Structures are given as C-alpha cells and as structure tokens.
Amino acid sequence: MINVDTPRETNFAVTLVPCNLKEHTYIARVPRRTVSTDQLLDLVEKHNTGIDRYSVGHAMELLKKEILEQAELGFSVDIMDICKLYIAPINSVKSLTPEAETVTGFEARFSVNDKLKERLKKVSASVTAVTDSAPLISKIENPVDLQADGKLNLTFSARLRGDKLQVGGEGSGVFFVPCLESGEAETNEAHWVKVQDEHLTHNTKTMLEFYVPRTLDTAKKYFIAVRTALRGKTELKTAVTGISKIPVTIEE
Numbered sequence: 137m138i139n140v141d142t143p144r145e146t147n148f149a150v151t152l153v154p155c156n157l158k159e160h161t162y163i164a165r166v167p168r169r170t171v172s173t174d175q176l177l178d179l180v181e182k183h184n185t186g187i188d189r190y191s192v193g194h195a196m197e198l199l200k201k202e203i204l205e206q207a208e209l210g211f212s213v214d215i216m217d218i219c220k221l222y223i224a225p226i227n228s229v230k231s232l233t234p235e236a237e238t239v240t241g242f243e244a245r246f247s248v249n250d251k252l253k254e255r256l257k258k259v260s261a262s263v264t265a266v267t268d269s270a271p272l273i274s275k276i277e278n279p280v281d282l283q284a285d286g287k288l289n290l291t292f293s294a295r296l297r298g299d300k301l302q303v304g305g306e307g308s309g310v311f312f313v314p315c316l317e318s319g320e321a322e323t324n325e326a327h328w329v330k331v332q333d334e335h336l337t338h339n340t341k342t343m344l345e346f347y348v349p350r351t352l353d354t355a356k357k358y359f360i361a362v363r364t365a366l367r368g369k370t371e372l373k374t375a376v377t378g379i380s381k382i383p384v385t386i387e388e
Contacts, residue, residue: 148169148261150263151267173196207244219246273362279294286385290388292348294348296344298378304365310344311329363375364376
C-alpha cells in the first residue's frame with residue numbers, strides 16, 4: 137500500500153540478474169508495484185491543499201471514457217504528454233484478395249513521450265539483490281519410493297526437483313560430481329560422470345528424471361550438477377551450472 141506521506145524521491149531498489157550473453161554484465165529489473173486510481177487521488181489531495189478530490193476523480197473518469205472511445209475509433213491518443221496510446225492488429229493477414237478482407241482482433245500499444253524519457257534518465261536506485269540464473273536443485277528423490285534420504289541406487293532412476301532445470305543447448309547435461317574427502321565438490325570436470333542424454337527421461341523447468349549411471353562407484357558420495365544453455369525458448373551464449381548443496385551416496 138502506498139504511503140501518501142512518502143517524500144517525493146526515488147524509494148525503490150532494483151534486482152540484478154546475470155546476463156548470460158555477456159560476461160560480467162547484469163540486467164537490472166525494477167520491481168513492479170501498482171498505484172491504483174484511488175491512491176493517485178490520495179496523492180493529488182495530499183499535495184494540492186484545498187482541491188476537491190471527488191471532482192478530480194469524476195474528471196478522470198470522463199477523461200478515461202473519451203480516451204477509450206477515441207482509441208476504438210483508431211486514433212492515437214496523447215495521454216497528458218506522458219505516452220501515446222494506439223491500437224494495432226494482433227495478427228498479419230494472409231489472403232489472395234486482401235482488399236476484400238475484414239481485419240479483426242486488435243491490441244493496445246504505447247509509445248513513451250520525450251518528456252517522460254528525459255525525466256527517467258535522471259532516476260537512480262539502489263540494488264536490492266543479485267539473483268542467480270543457474271539451475272537450482274531443491275530436492276533429490278528416488279522416484280520408485282519417493283525417498284529423499286540422500287541415497288540413490290544403481291538400478292533405479294533419480295528425480296531432481298527445483299527451478300531452471302531444463303537441460304538443453306551446447307555443453308549441457310546432468311553430471312555426478314565426486315565429493316572429495318574435504319567435503320567439497322571435485323572441480324576437475326574430467327572426473328565428472330555424465331548421464332547419457334538418452335537416459336534423461338523427463339526434462340522440464342521444475343523436474344528432471346534420469347537413470348543413474350552404472351559406472352558410478354558404490355559407497356561413494358557425489359554431488360549432482362545440472363548444466364544448461366536453455367532459458368525458456370532462448371539458447372544462452374554460455375551454459376550455466378547449478379550443483380546440489382549436499383552429496384548423495386550411491387548404493388547397489
């Protein structure tokens with residue numbers, strides 16, 4: 137809820153997300169917080185002593201009605217020197233006789249006016265967090281008995297739950313990473329054991345299922361790493377890797 141007593145200054149923070157297309161580069165995202173019409177009227181009343189709040193609200197409703205009607209008529213509407221509202225067809229038209237067609241289905245679009253562009257150039261904000269784009273493994277299960285006790289069997293498959301798990305793109309895969317005596321994951325990837333691509337039976341953003349490689353050593357602990365170059369339908373320039381926080385033990 138907006139506080140009408142908040143000073144008129146930047147009071148938000150952005151989140152940084154690593155850009156996988158360019159090293160050491162981050163994409164800044166502004167958290168989306170909506171101010172309602174009633175809240176805008178509260179602010180107008182707060183900052184303009186003696187104004188009739190209800191008269192302003194009524195004028196806003198009349199203005200909204202005219203804006204919508206003009207947009208429906210196909211006009212581009214300049215909304216208070218902030219942005220222009222215009223409509224455009226949703227789809228292209230394929231026809232042998234285009235002059236005889238009736239175009240249906242439109243959507244609203246906006247273009248920002250120069251005055252707003254100039255004001256936003258002067259805005260600055262702090263960083264609230266840096267989010268990791270790597271796959272997140274939140275749970276390792278044995279899909280046969282749904283146990284998540286840190287043990288996997290060579291004759292069974294394994295199930296990973298989490299986020300950003302979908303494997304795809306160059307260099308991607310699921311790997312078993314040896315756990316060293318120090319409790320750390322082996323950094324030499326030559327010792328990693330990859331799950332064969334054809335043994336990956338379920339591959340989605342939130343869940344992976346695959347057969348446990350039979351070449352793993354029993355009674356030995358492994359971390360599980362997921363490496364992918366996919367983010368939705370986009371293939372990243374560089375694959376990102378996420379490793380389980382705890383290792384699992386391999387049993388016969």
